[in-house]
Amino acid sequence: MAVTRTSRFWMRFLAGRLIRLAILLPLVAGSAFTLLSVSPVDPVRAYVGDRMNRVGPEQQALIAAKWGLDQPPLVQFGRWAGNLLQGDFGTSMIFSQPVAEVLIDRAGTSLALMTLSWLLAGAIGFALGIVAGALEGSWIDRAIRTYCFALASAPTFWMGILFLMLFSVALGWAPFCCAGPPGVVAADVTLADRLAHLALPALTLSLLGIAQVTLHTRDKVREVMASDYATLAFAQGLRRLPVAMRHGLRNAALPALTLQFAHLGELFGGSILAETVFAYPGLGQATVLAGTRSDAPLLLGIALFASVFVFTGNLIADILHHALDPRQRRLADAVR
């Protein structure tokens, strides 16, 4: 009976989330399109760029007609949505390539970057948080906290430039750009090459998440250290770090994990900056182009992709929460 109840819970849970996603995506697309159409950026002007002295009014009209920009916004949106329902994301103005292809091309490099920095941020942040929480008030704690505040307030692109100058130019340890070695054909790039080119951008991007995870974990561990069972453990002669490892780890792991997954949205935003600094060709670069040049199909595609990405992150966080902590499930059932 417990099994059926559990599986019923999960079915209901997932169905609920899917319905939410089904409501969320049209809302995201609709509001992104509304923002675009009220934005003063003229897509034709953006497309023509610095050739504006040579592209005449007739050609302007031809460009507008090609991309359907001569139609009222509602018609444009309706056409886009209709195609989307048939699985067609449209064609990017900037890249003159189907949006789905652009997304696939670019998402791979971005996902590698985000995954690595996400793991780095999680691991480093969690470890620092445990130590700081266990040794609250010590010089180590103070050092870690200062470090976190500094990280939290330093802009990603700025840290990126500093790293680039230090590690790539001055020390020559890291490559100065790109997702693979310059001059090597994409197919010949080895995994080691990829990791080497990933290291610096990933390190830069991970800084964004470390501070948050550290400070939250630290807080949780502090709570544990002040609890009755921790006091009992101290009374039995145990030292602070072992207590933090035994009790704090388990208690802090769940919020840290939830936070990590919930932080995917910020990660996505941060990757835009990191990618720009390191000429790392991912979705971030494409997002900047799509926004500044008002490439509606591409921007909408990216917005949908980002929504699904962040939504999935939150969903995983929720699932973990419920799966690892049965109390949550029972609570959910009781409420119902």
Added chain:
Amino acid sequence: MRSLLYPVLAAALLAVSSATFPAAAAPKTELMLAVHGEPDSGFDPTLGWGEYGYPLFQSTLLKRDAKLDFVPDLATAWTLSDDRKSWTVTIRGDVKFSDGRPLTARDVAFTYETAKKTGSVLDLTELVSVRAVDQQTVVFELKAPRITFLNTLSILGIVPEHAYDARTYGRAPIGSGPFRLVSWTGGEQAIVEPNPLYYGTKPAFSKVTFLFTKDDATYAAARTGKIDVAAISNALAGTVPAGMVQVVAKTVDNRGLAFPIQPDTGRKTGKGYPIGNNVTADPAIRKAVNVALDRNALAAAVLNGFGRPAYGPADDLPWDNPAHRLADADPAAARKILADAGWKPGADGILEKNGVRAKFSIYYSAADSTRQSLALASADMIRPLGIEVEVLGRSWDEIRPRMHSNVVVFGAGSHDPFEAYNLYVGTGAEGGWWFNTGLYDNPAVKAHFDKALSAASMADLVPGWQAAAWDGKTGYGMKGDAAWAWMVNIDHVYFVSECLDIGPRQIEPHGHGFPITYNLEDWRWTCP
């Protein structure tokens, strides 16, 4: 943001200048270039690829040499009909695409037809039709005589009809140019190798890599010694890494102040944007600004010395007319022009005439720090004349509604003489577009231009083009209507390996970077 980064970068890199690398001693077979120029929409000439520089993978009917004269590429002969509206071009019979299939007149016609209807940045609206008469002859019919169509013949690379798919071609181009695309990672790099079937000079390098890094990363890359040619922003120019030399290309990449020429009578454009400005509608104001500007000082201060004065839209190109120029950096002469025209100082020292106060705003694109500096510095040179100047940075989309009634910093500069026609005759505000935003309208100037367009050759175009600037009585230039106050031409600075001979430089157009590759197949490694 960028303007902040440069000095910091430069200082930091100077501090670690010990970390430079000696150039390799072996002769090189591979080149690494960081000269911008990535075409986002791929290497498809019908979408505008190859407009700056040379399309590399495709060949064009004509080419421009270092002096910008037209020389044959695919074409062996080109003749113009008596009514000047029909071009007959004969092409070589020995040319093969990189897939081994022959290039025929049919491919040429197909390319122009495709480019005409695709709705890209390449404006072919003057072309009525194109047809292949036989294997080696193409006939182009134009709407009206336009000798500058030669420029189009020199930039549009020919694509193969049998292997052209608009969705994929830009990513895997097949052409008859000196190079073949090996691989392209968007936003990162393109790798090319010589095309073994190319009919012209064989490139000396077995591989050329184009890195699409941004300014600061390019500068960092040049310092690591791994780059053979790097396009360097003017702010970072001057500190040349070991093993490289600095090549400074003269340009017509110009910046100028576009004046509203019409008076403000409450008239609006079709989009409802106000037209006219009662201060700049007075030629004396425009001329005085032109004479007062110290263009050498602007180039020195704003461009870090890497620039030269600009007096017109195409300084020192064959169709430029230096005779229209007036001596500048002369505030006294400027004051005299204003006084002679009836402008008198009011109570607060600002000039007035018939109740109109000498006041205007200069708008610039807020995203461009060079334009900001130019706007601010030029305003400082104008104010002592007794003219009140307000300088405002806005986005292009905010500037657009104001550009027919305010002074705006614009940039131009093309190898196509027709650009001057657009700037001084174009439909401007009436057509709702960006050229001739000031609605300059002088029938004598238009007549000179129109007559010159019917010329039989580019050389015959020159006298008419020069007369449009100044014909002894009138013109758009400084001595005439002074429709613009051009400020500077921005030099294009490159760091080039001291072992690399890149041949003579053209006067480069707007767009820093890729134009340097116009003769890439002639580049040679000179070190042992």
